Amino acid sequence: MPDRAMPDRSMPDRSWRRGWCLTAAVAVLALAAGCGSAPEAAPAGGGSAGSRLSGTVTVFAAASLTETFGTLARRFEAEHPGVKIILNVGASSALALQISQGAPADVFAAAATANMDQLVRTGAVTAPSDFAGNVLQIAVPPANPARIGGLADLARPGVKVALCQAQVPCGAAGVAVLGNAGVRLTPVTLESDVKATLTKVRTGEVDAGLVYVTDVRSAGSAVRGIAIPAAVNVRTVYPIGVLREARNRSAAQAFTAYVLSAAGQRVLAAAGFQPP
Amino acid sequence: MTGASEVAAAPGQRPDPDRLVTGRGVPPVLAAPAAIGFCFLLVPLLALLVRAPWHGLAGLLSDPVVLTALRLSLECATAATVISIALGVPLAWVLARARFPGLAVLRALVTVPLVLPPVVGGLALLLAFGRNGILGRYLDSWFGVSLPFSTAGVVVAETFVAMPFLVVTVEGALRSADRELEEAATTLGAGRLTVFARITLPLVAPSLLAGAVLCWARALGEFGATITFAGNYPGTTQTMPLFVYNTLQTDPEAAIALSLVLLLVAVAVLALLRDRWLRTAGTS
Numbered sequence: 001m002p003d004r005a006m007p008d009r010s011m012p013d014r015s016w017r018r019g020w021c022l023t024a025a026v027a028v029l030a031l032a033a034g035c036g037s038a039p040e041a042a043p044a045g046g047g048s049a050g051s052r053l054s055g056t057v058t059v060f061a062a063a064s065l066t067e068t069f070g071t072l073a074r075r076f077e078a079e080h081p082g083v084k085i086i087l088n089v090g091a092s093s094a095l096a097l098q099i100s101q102g103a104p105a106d107v108f109a110a111a112a113t114a115n116m117d118q119l120v121r122t123g124a125v126t127a128p129s130d131f132a133g134n135v136l137q138i139a140v141p142p143a144n145p146a147r148i149g150g151l152a153d154l155a156r157p158g159v160k161v162a163l164c165q166a167q168v169p170c171g172a173a174g175v176a177v178l179g180n181a182g183v184r185l186t187p188v189t190l191e192s193d194v195k196a197t198l199t200k201v202r203t204g205e206v207d208a209g210l211v212y213v214t215d216v217r218s219a220g221s222a223v224r225g226i227a228i229p230a231a232v233n234v235r236t237v238y239p240i241g242v243l244r245e246a247r248n249r250s251a252a253q254a255f256t257a258y259v260l261s262a263a264g265q266r267v268l269a270a271a272g273f274q275p276p
Numbered sequence: 277m278t279g280a281s282e283v284a285a286a287p288g289q290r291p292d293p294d295r296l297v298t299g300r301g302v303p304p305v306l307a308a309p310a311a312i313g314f315c316f317l318l319v320p321l322l323a324l325l326v327r328a329p330w331h332g333l334a335g336l337l338s339d340p341v342v343l344t345a346l347r348l349s350l351e352c353a354t355a356a357t358v359i360s361i362a363l364g365v366p367l368a369w370v371l372a373r374a375r376f377p378g379l380a381v382l383r384a385l386v387t388v389p390l391v392l393p394p395v396v397g398g399l400a401l402l403l404a405f406g407r408n409g410i411l412g413r414y415l416d417s418w419f420g421v422s423l424p425f426s427t428a429g430v431v432v433a434e435t436f437v438a439m440p441f442l443v444v445t446v447e448g449a450l451r452s453a454d455r456e457l458e459e460a461a462t463t464l465g466a467g468r469l470t471v472f473a474r475i476t477l478p479l480v481a482p483s484l485l486a487g488a489v490l491c492w493a494r495a496l497g498e499f500g501a502t503i504t505f506a507g508n509y510p511g512t513t514q515t516m517p518l519f520v521y522n523t524l525q526t527d528p529e530a531a532i533a534l535s536l537v538l539l540l541v542a543v544a545v546l547a548l549l550r551d552r553w554l555r556t557a558g559t560s
Contacts, residue, residue, distance in 0.1 A: 093525040101528075160425065165508065167525040188425035189507025190514075192521070200507070204408040205424050 053251045054082035058104060060095040061087060062111035062169065062238065063193040064134065064211075067218045068271045069109065075267070076258050083251050091168040091193035099124055099243065106252035109240040109259070111194075111212075112169035116239040128241030130276035131259050132268050134212045135233045136170070136177050138226040139201045139219070146207035148226060151178065154208055155185040162200040162209040165190040170197065173234045174210040180232035198223065212236075214272040237276060321539070328536045329529050336533050344511050345519040346541065352427065352515060353495035356434035357442075360491045364442040365484065369472070371443070372450035383447075390440045397437055398504025405432065406505075429506035430513050434495035441494050445487030449480040489549060496542055 061069045066089045073085035088095070088105070092115040099105050099119060108125060110116045111134070119125040140148050146159045154161050164171035171190065178185065191197040194211050201209040202222045216225035240259055242252045258264050265275065302310070336342050371383050389397055405412040405423045415421040423429040453476065461471045477484070499517040506513040508522070516538045524531035 091525060097525060097528060162507070165522055165525075167522060187509065188512075189509050190522075191508065192503065192525075203402055203406060205402065205406050 052082065053080045053254055055248045055251060056084045056086055057106045057248050057251045057255050058086045058088065059107040059109065059255065060099060060103070060105040061089050061109040062092045062095070063089050063195045064111050064170065064215055065089065065109055065238070066195060068214070068268055068273065071267050071271075072259060072264055073255075075263070076255055079258075080251070080254065083255075085255065089195075091164075093167050093169075094193075102245075104245075104247065105243055106246040106248050107240065107242055107256055109238060110169070111238055112172065112236055113239055114172075115169065116241060119241075119243075123244060125241040125243055128239040129256075129260060130237050131240050131264070132238040133274035133276055134214055134236050134238065134272075135230075135274070136173055136210050136228055137213045137216050138208050138228060139198060139211045139216050139223045140208045140226060141201060141204045142221060142224050144224060145204075148208045150226065151181045151183050151228060151232070154178075155183050159185075159208065160206040161185055161187045162189050162191055162197045162206040163187045164194055164197050164210070165192060168193055169236055170194040170210070170212060173236050176234045177210065177228060177232055180234070181228075217272040235274070238273075324532060324535055324539065328532050332530070332533050333536065336530070336537060341510060342519070342534065342537065345514055345516050346537065348427070348430070348511070348514065349496055349516040349538070350541070350545075352430045352434055353438075353492050353498075355431045356438055356495040357488055357492040359431070359435050360439040360442045360495075361484075361488055364439045364487075364491075365446055365477075368443045368446035368450055369476070372447045386443055387440055389437055390444070394437055394498065394500030395504050398433060398501035398506075401433060401436060401501065401505040405429075424505060425507045425509065425513060427506075427512055430502055430515060433501040433505045434498045437498050437501050438491040438495040442484075442487035442491040445483050445490060446480055449483030450476070453479045485549075489546060493542065493546070496538070 059069065059073070066087075069087055069089070073087055077083055077085055092110040092112055095105075095108065096110065096115040096118050099108060100122060108116065108119065108128075109131070113130075116125065116128050120128065138148060138151065138154070140146070146153070146156070148154065148159070153159065163174045166172055166175055170193070188206060189200065191200060191209075194215055197209045198211050198215045198219060200206045201211070202219060213225065216223055240256055242249065242256055246252045259268075269275070367386065371379070371386065392400070402412075402424065403409050405415065407413065407416055407422060407424065412423065415423070423432055457479065458471050458475050461475050462468075466474070497517055498515070499521065502513065502515060503518055503521075508514050508518050510519075514522070516534065520531050520534045520538065523534055
């Protein structure tokens, strides 16, 4: 088949190209038209708060909140059938940057107060509230190939350790914990968020990683957690806030209130989060 | 795929003078999308230039952390290109000239890394060459070789993503190359290896250089497969794209400047190559 198709390939090529260019031009125009009309179509809900919530709420959440906010979003949607929650999870610092660059978010939930403060300073968020706390744990593959028993073992030669990069909350916490314990080590990699660090442990590529207690719990039997003594551990606090530029303010406020409510706190506690 | 390989082969080949004559005046049907396309490609680069903190550029270029990442980027991309040439040119020859069942499937498989999201490519590499990978476990237990988190791992990730660019370009050139010269050489008594080295390779040299440049450029900008497979650590696996991404999280200004550094270095290298090699190869 390919042999027969080969000789005459160059011939239909020209007309094919012309057709393609036209298609591309039409596509570009359609795209431009779509972009132009989007802002007019966007505003939804807004008006009467409380009575009948509708539209979508875009929630930017720290990577460590992936599972809990998934659960919280599903339950909130069940209680408010007109509302759709769109979750965007990632490193808190990356999300804060996206928001400051104008990303269309309604709610921001960060894994560290520093990232929220950054947005409060610029006025993007007003009056955030703390909704959870978390501590670090050592995650190791289930078989624990390097026989890690505590923080000191991480510094043994030949032990491969993954940390979060210092710019993201779990990385800053990791540096602080190692500092408190007086452990000096050279990790093999600095991952961009806590879930990426957890993945390196889950795939067995590293012998250990420093992640949150809640990440170890969410991974189930895929990793094993080794507790870090409270004396050297670092507690991070998670703030949540509605953005000043929120397009669906009433629903965004309702979702934030739900996270802070007793029902929301139960979901967080079940995942291993501490009360704020 | 034919279209892609022709486009890819274009930079290395001199425009045919006959074609230039027919090229007087651009039909408006083409001019408008061409202009949109050009602007679309140019505006982001322009934005980078406009927003770049130029005053901080000199300081960055003397920062050892930046220089380490830059050196690592250039070394790894060059190593990936060399490996791609060594393995990719023979592969392109087989794909273009050999006749055996399943060749069409093989041809399609070679281009898979082109359409694969790089992060998925990195994951696939982990499953193959990682510590618990189907081959990686033996590399580790038999030879004590561990690719993830090593500079070699960066080269592997970049080669995986970039080599298809070279293969597709060279394969296209081999297919359209004049077979009569090779046949003439064979009738005159030249062996197959001699024909390949003395006739075939010079015939496709411009495309080979163009493919190598494409491959190098793709390797230089590689991000997804590298961070997934090789991780991110300054000095061993943190190339410029990873460093830019890291910096972007806390200091967008510095990230812009770093992007500009990478851009300038890439353009400088490409301009140098174009002047010194591509021109001579194209006119010969």
